[in-house]
Amino acid sequence: MKSKIFLDKIEEDLNVGYGLYVRKLVVKDYIIHVAFISQITDKNDISGKIISPLLQYDKDDITIEIIAHSIIYTDNILIDEDENKILSYIYEGNSIIIVEGENSYIATNVIKKEKRNIETPQFENSIRAPLDAFxxxxxxxxxxxxxxxxxxxxxxxxFIVGTRTKTNIALAYVIDIANDNYVNEIRNRIEGISIDGIFESGYIEKIISNKKNGLFPEMGITEKADTVGANLLEGKVCILIDGSNLALLAPKTFIEFFDSGEDHYSNTYFSTFVYVTRLLSFIITLTLSPMYVSIVSFHPDVLPSQYILALASTRAGVPVNAITEAFIMEIVVEILREASIRLPKKIGPAIGIVGTIVIGQAAVIAGLVSPLMVIIVSLGSITSFVAPDYTVINPVRILKFFMIIITGMFGLYGVAMGLTIILINLISTYSITVPYMAPLSPSNFKEILTSLYTSLFHKGTRPKFMKTKDKKRR
Structure with a gap:
């Protein structure tokens, strides 16, 4: 009988593992073994729904089918004969029931998973929006x-991904809205993943993106269910990973990273104004320091004559050129940003604020940097926090240094060259199979205006670049 093979398979792991237990029961003339891992199973379910009913059973005939359909109380039961799957079932949180003399066994779900309560969003803070987060x-x-x-x-x-972690992944979409090509493409990429472990949604994002080493994110992230719902109605696909509190949204275009779910709950004109402000903030974050370098080093004549003299006087004692000055200050800001994130929550914000004020003021007094440089770096840092999805700003933190270097070499021509290179990269990027810069490229003037206008009540159709099945909002 295969029951001996089943027990031997468990015994192999029992000798080297920790937490795997086998409970032996004698019911009438039958010997029954119940195997489980104590750390990931609910002991109350095992005792009350499996062991207790088995011990109380008073009839003479006991088979795997009778146990599954007439004795135990668990709600998810699977009968299998494959001995190679036993350990997989156990490590997924199932309890295995083996009856000596039988050729099959029962795998029943008694998993007990520790989890946080539903809390408020950590990085998608809003004033007028639901406060439940993943x-x-x-x-x-x-x-x-x-x-x-x-x-x-x-x-x-x-889907189950990861040869060792066997992580559960869910692909969610609205079947009569989402384009089948996008759904099939994402499904095929997930099924094609070959990796030993998945622990966070970032793994999936990196693996299934078009550009594995691209700077700009090709998928959006969110921790809010209302945001997921709104995007599903736009024809997007949501990917959720067990063990991660962040969901992935795809396809995602560049300008959609600046759209907040709260925009659709507020006054239309105010929301549109804020949306445009976010786009301007992105440009300011990227170009402010390079423009300072360009004007101070190459083109001071673009400023009014009286301000040229004032700027020259503030920089009279600065021992380094504008390029080095901007580079040093930007690095200091990045260090302070990282320090404020890694420090404990109670002191992190205080260190960030005090460090910025003290270091900035001390650097000006010591004559290491000009007051204008401190203002520019501070403004650039503030505008970097405006985007609702912070992942679109992370590339800018790197590209700023690229822009400073190329501007230090060529002045305003360097600014134009740098922006052109970045724009070419963005235009050549695709999110799944959707152009990243849609509707700007390919250009659709009506879609551009519709994207900027945040009121859903005035958007009669879904975005054309999404090629949804149901094009009208009802």
Whole structure:
């Protein structure tokens, strides 16, 4: 009988593992073994729904089928004969029931998973928006989305990725809205993943992106169910990973990174104004320091004559040129930013504020940098926090140094060259199969205006570049 093979398979792991237990039961004339891992299973379920019913069973005939259908109380039961799957079932949180003399066994779900409660968003802060955020449990996150998406067309597909971690991944979309080509492409890329472990959504984002080493993100991230719901209605696909509190949204175009879910809840004109402000903030963050270098080093004549003299006087005692000055200050800001993130929450913000004020003031007094440089770096740092999705700003933190170097070499021509190179890179990028710069490139003037106008009530159709099945909003 194969029951001996099943037990031998478990015994092999029992000798080297920790937490794997096998409970032996004698019921009438039958010997039953219940195997489980104590750390990831619910002991109350094992005792109350499996062991207790088995010991209380008083009939003479006991088989795997009878146990599965008439004795135990668990709600998720699978009968299998493959001895090679036993350990996989156990490490997924199942309890294995083996009856000596039988050729099959039962795998029943008694998993107990530790998880955080539903809390407020950590980085998608808003004034007028729902305050429930995802946690690290996949089922909880799907529950938050399903509570908002009651459409029969809402579909969720499950994948298991990682040869060792066997991480559960969910692919969610609205079947009568999302373009089949996008869904199939994402599905094929997930199924083609070959890796030993997945621990966070960033793994999936890197693996299935078009440009593996691209600077700009090709997928959006969110921790809010209402944002996921709104994007699903736009024809996008959501990827959720068990163990991650951040969901991925694809395809995602560049200008969509500056759209906040809160924009659609507020006054239309104010939301549009804020949306345009975010786009301007992105440009300021990227170009402010390079423009300072360009004007001070090459083109001071673009400033009014009286301000040229004032600027020259403030820089009279600065021992380094404008390029070095900007480079040093930007590095200092990045160090302070990282320090404020890594420090404990109670002192992190204080260190960031005090460090910026003290270091900036001391550097000006010591004559190491000019007061204008401190203002420019501070303004550039503030504008970098405006984008709702911070991942679109991370590339700018690197590109600023590239822009400073090329501007220090060629002046305003360097600014133009740097922006052209960045723009070419953006235009040549695709999110899944959608042009990254749509609707700017390929250009569609009507779509551009529609994108800037945040009121959904005036958007009669979904974005054309998404090529959705259902093009009209109803």
């Amino acid at each position: 946690n690290e449990d996949l089922n909880t996150n799907l529950n938050l989305i399903r509570s908002r998406m009651k459409d029969t067309g809402f579909k969720v597909e499950k």
